[in-house]
Amino acid sequence: MKVRVTDIAQMASAADVIFDALREAIARGDIAEGQTLRQDHIARMFNVSRIPVREALTRLEEQGLVSTQRYRGAVVTTLSTEEIREIFEFRALLEPEVLRYSVERMSEDGLEAAKRFAHAFSTETDSSHWGELNRSFHYSLYEASGRPYFLQTISAALDRVDRYLRAQLVLTDGMARARREHEGILLACIRRDAEEAARLTREHILGACVSLIDFLDRTRAANDRRP
Numbered sequence: 001m002k003v004r005v006t007d008i009a010q011m012a013s014a015a016d017v018i019f020d021a022l023r024e025a026i027a028r029g030d031i032a033e034g035q036t037l038r039q040d041h042i043a044r045m046f047n048v049s050r051i052p053v054r055e056a057l058t059r060l061e062e063q064g065l066v067s068t069q070r071y072r073g074a075v076v077t078t079l080s081t082e083e084i085r086e087i088f089e090f091r092a093l094l095e096p097e098v099l100r101y102s103v104e105r106m107s108e109d110g111l112e113a114a115k116r117f118a119h120a121f122s123t124e125t126d127s128s129h130w131g132e133l134n135r136s137f138h139y140s141l142y143e144a145s146g147r148p149y150f151l152q153t154i155s156a157a158l159d160r161v162d163r164y165l166r167a168q169l170v171l172t173d174g175m176a177r178a179r180r181e182h183e184g185i186l187l188a189c190i191r192r193d194a195e196e197a198a199r200l201t202r203e204h205i206l207g208a209c210v211s212l213i214d215f216l217d218r219t220r221a222a223n224d225r226r227p
Contacts, residue, residue: 002030014052088209096198102145103194131166
């Protein structure tokens with residue numbers, strides 16, 4: 001199992017470190033969907049007892065990233081295309097509204113931060129950073145909304161589909177499209193055109209959904225045909 005490991009035997013925040021490491025590994029696809037997360041193995045990797053491991057797995061289950069199954073324990077969740085479509089439809093309802101609130105409140109510093117993330121996303125050659133930069137770009141536009149509960153809910157939705165989005169960006173032409181659409185959203189925000197920014201964001205999310213589901217259907221069909 002490929003996970004960034006730290007010896008945290010003497011650290012008070014052991015559960016936090018394990019939670020962050022496992023969540024990152026799941027998002028990056030280093031821990032595959034359907035894989036079992038064994039408490040004793042993880043405890044040995046981090047040189048801790050099972051107690052912080054159990055707490056970290058509970059938090060992952062609360063976010064929908066793992067599920068507890070009889071006789072297997074904690075297993076990385078596999079999302080159906082129907083579940084993924086529902087999450088994206090939810091995002092397409094919520095995120096444009098959050099951006100609409102945010103546009104009128106954005107400071108020049110906030111816009112500069114969004115520009116930096118957009119540039120970093122469009123010029124980054126290491127695909128392992130694409131998912132996080134994509135997320136940082138969108139969050140930089142939403143932060144001024146003054147809607148912390150909305151942002152928390154968006155974050156939870158993104159956590160559920162993050163590993164699929166990263167794979168789609170890396171293995172399809174999703175990057176080229178995302179760059180163009182990010183530029184359009186950012187320009188609308190700079191013009192303080194909240195309605196246009198919201199419309200483009202909704203189209204961006206729903207377009208990514210179609211591309212992702214098509215990618216997953218083809219990938220899973222190919223895996224099913226393997227002997």
